Amino acid sequence: MAKGEVSQELIEKLKSIVGEKYCITDKEKLEPYGHDEVTDPHYMKPAQCVVLPANTQEVAACVKACYEADTIMVPRAAGTGLAAGAVAIFGGVIISIERMNKILEIDKENMIVTTEPGVTTAVLQNTVKDAGLFYGGDPCSGDSCFIGGNVATNAGGNRAVKYGVTRDQVLGMEVVTPAGDIVELGGKVRKNATGYSLMHLFIGSEGTLGIITKIYLKLVALPKFSMDLLAVFDNLDDAIALTPKVMNAGITPVCVEFMDNASIKQVEVFLNEKLQHSDIGNYIIVQIAGDNEDLLDEQCEKIDELAREGNALDVLVANPTVIWKSRKAYLEADRARSLVFSMEDIVVPMTEIPGAVSQISRLGEKYNVAMHCAGHCGDGNVHIDILKDDRTQEEWEDMLPKIQQEIYKLVYSLKGRVSGEHGIGFKRAALMAKYTNPVEIEMMKAVKKGLDPKNIMNPGKVVDVTK
Template sequence: MKTYQPITGEVLAELRSIVGEKYVWTDPDHLEQYKTDEETDPRKFHLPEAVAAPGSAEEISSILKLANREQFPVTPRSGGTSVSDGAIPVCGGLVLLMERMDKILKVDPEGMYLVAQAGARTAAVQQAAREQGLFYAGDPCSADSCLIGGNLATNAGGDKAVRYGTTRNQVHAIEVVLPNGRIARLGTRSKKNTTGYCLDQLVIGSEGTLGIITEVTLKLLPQAPYKADVLAVFTDQAKATGIVPVLLREGLDPTSVEFMDNAFVRASSDYSQLDLGHYEDGSYVILTLECFDEDELDKKLLKLDGLCRSHGAADVSMADDRVWTLRKNCLESARVLSKVMTSDDFVVPLDKIAQAIDELSAEAKKYPFQVFTLAHAGDGNLHFAILKGELSDQEWEEALDAFHAKAYGYIYALGGKLSGEHGIGAKKVKQLAQLADPGELYMMETIKRALDPLDILNPGKVLEVF
C-alpha cells in the first residue's frame, strides 16, 4: 500500500481556513469516534489524523486539492453504517464527514423528483416524499441512520429492491467532487440518454473511490394506496427457501420478499421482545404486496395464501409493523450475542437463491462458529451473520478463511458476485482481485488510476492498485 505524507500543522491551518475553525478536530475523542464504522473487531480499527466537516461541494473541492498537493489520504464518511469497513480510514489521514450537508433542497411533485444534499438522512428523504403524496423507493434497513450520499456510494439495496431495484435505479443525476477536486454534474432527468458514457452510474456504487457525491436528484413514484404485509412461517427451511422462486414466477410482483432462518427469528424476537409465533422451529418469509386496485390486492392475497400453504407453510397470516421491526433488528440482535461478527453479502441469480441458502447453510455447519441466515430473497441477496463467540482470534480467522474459500468459489460458480449491496470496502479487496474477471479488473484499475493517480480518495477500498 502507498505511503502518504502526515497531516502537518500547516495543513491543519489550511483545513481550518477552508471549513472553519470549529469544523476541524484532532482531539483524541473525535479521532477515537471515527476509527471504525459498524466493524467491531478492534484489529481492523484505524485512527485518522484529523476529522473535518465541510459545508459545501466547493469546500470539499478545496480539501481534495489540498490533499493532492500535500499527498495525504481522505476517507469520506456518510452515516458510518458500513459493514464492509468502507468508512474506516485504513491509511490514516483525514476523515471527511458529510453530515453538515443535510438539506432537502427541492421536492417537485409535478416532475416527481427530489433534490437533496448528500448528508440528508434517508428517512428524511422518504418523509419529504410522503408529505407530497409520493414515495422514494430506496429503503435500506438502516434508513433511520444512513445518509443518502452513502446509499448512492454503495448502491444500497434494501427491502423494496425486488420490485423497484437498488439505489442506482432511483437516481436521475448527481453532483460529485472528483479525486482531484474538480466538480462534475452527471446524469439527467430526461427519460432517455445516450450522450456519451454513463458516468453517473459509474460513480454510483464506487464506494467513494472515484468521487465524493455531494448532491442527488432522485426519482419519486406514486404511492400505491393498497398495501398488505404477509408472514408465512415454515418449519422446514428448505420449503421456506423453495417458495421464493414460485412466488416470483406466479406474477404476484411483490415489493418485498424477505427470509429469516430460525436462528435469526429467535435472536431478533428476544432482542425486540416480540413473539410472532413458531419461535422454536419457524423460518419466516415476509412479503409485501402493493396495488393501485383493492380487488387486485385481494386476489393476489388469496393466491399468495394458497401457494404458501400448498408448498408447506405451517402458518400464513397478515402482518403489521412488528414483523418489520423483527426483520430490521436482525443484525443488532446478533451483535448482542457476539461482539465480533461479520456479515456476508452474497448475491446470486434469482433461480439459484434457494439452492445457495440451503447448500451454504449446510456447509456453514461444518465450522466452529455460529451462523445466522437472512436474505432479500426476492432479489437473490443472501446475508450470513457469522458470530465469533468464544473462539480465539486464530481459530476465528482460520475457520472464517476456510469457509469463505468454499463459499466464494461456490457463489461464483452459480453466476453470483461477492456483494449485492454492502460493497467491497476494505474487507473483500483481495477476494475481488482473485474472483473478478481479468478484463473487468483491468477496466476498474485503469479507471481508478486515471481519476485518482495519487490514490488520495478512500485508499484501501475496493481495489489495491498502487
C-alpha cells in the first residue's frame, strides 16, 4: 500500500495545480471530509488534505502528483455513502469532484445526457425532465448525492424494478487511471462489443480503480402518467407476499417498496405527522407509470384485487408527496433516534424476501434490539437498521457481529449477497471477504492489482490486496 502521510512537498505541488484555495488543509474545513453518512465513529477518520480540482486535466495532474509521491488517493463525491468508501481511513489525499458540477449536454435526439460527476442527482433528474426526458436512476439520497458517486457505487434505489440500477443507465465514462492517464470507456454508443467492458468494471468499483470525470447516461421518454398505490397489511408476511404477485401479473411497476410497522412508527415520530394505519400497518407502496391512462387504471384495479385477496387492510391511491416523504425519511428517522446504528443492505432472490424478512425480524426479539426493515422488495433488496440506542459501545460491538453473523448466514443460504446497493467500501470489506467464495475474492484482487499495481487508489476498500 502507498503512503498515508501527505508530505508538505506534495501539498505544495497540489496547490500549484488547483490553486491554494482549492487545496484544503485547515482542520475545521476538513471536518466534513472525515466521514460519510455512517455514524459509527469506527468508520470516520479526519482528513489531512482535500483537493478540489476544477476539471479532468486538474484531476489527472493531481493524480500524477500523488502517484509520483507514492501517496494514497481517495476519490470522493458528495460523501453520502453508507460504506465509508470515500473516507481516508488509511490517510492520503482526498480528491473531491464537487467543483465538477456542470451538466455538459442534453442530447435530445440521441436521448443521452453528458455530465460531470459532481452534479447532484436530483438536479440532473430535474434538468432532463425540463427538457422533456427522464433519467431512470433514483437513489433515496437523490437530493444530496452526486451522479459520479452513483456510478462509482452502482447506486440502486426505488425505480430499479422498471429502470434498473445506475449501471443500467450508463453508456460511457471518462476516467483518470491511478497513474493519471485519461481514458474514455464507452460513449454515446448503445451497443459495444469492442473488447472487455472496463466501463462495467468501473461501475460499482467505489473509486478503487480510478476517478470518474465524465459520464454519458441513457435517458428515456418521460412517462405521461404515474400513480402510487399504498397497500396496508397487519401481517408482515402478507405484505411482502404481494410483491411477486404483482410482478407475475404482467405488470412492471416502477417500484415496489416496503416499510415494516416499526419503521412507520419511527417515521411518524420523526416527521411528527400521523401516518395512515400506523398502529398496526405494514406498507407496500407500488408505483406504476406509463403513457396510457386506461392501461394504468387496469393495472391499478389488478393490484387492488391482488392486495385484497392477500389480506390487505386497506388499499389506497396515495398522495405521492406524502407517501414518498415517509418512505425516504426512513434513514433519517432511525438516525434521529439512535445516532449510531448499522444499516444492513441485504439482497436475495425476490421470492425469498418474505422468508428472509420475517426470520430477520425475529432476531430483534432474540437480541432485544430495535430492528427496522424497509426497502425495495420489488428487486429483493431490503435494508435492516439495527439501532444501538443507549447501549454502551462495548455492548454494541459485542452484539452487532452476532446479529450480522445470523443475518448473512441466512442471506447466503438463500443465495443472496452482502450488499444490494450500498456497496462494500471499508465498512463491509471484512463481511464480504467472509461470505464470498474465496475464488471470487482472489479474482477481484487480481483485477485490482492489475489496474492499480501500486495499491494507491483508495486502497483497503472493497478488497484489501494486502490481506
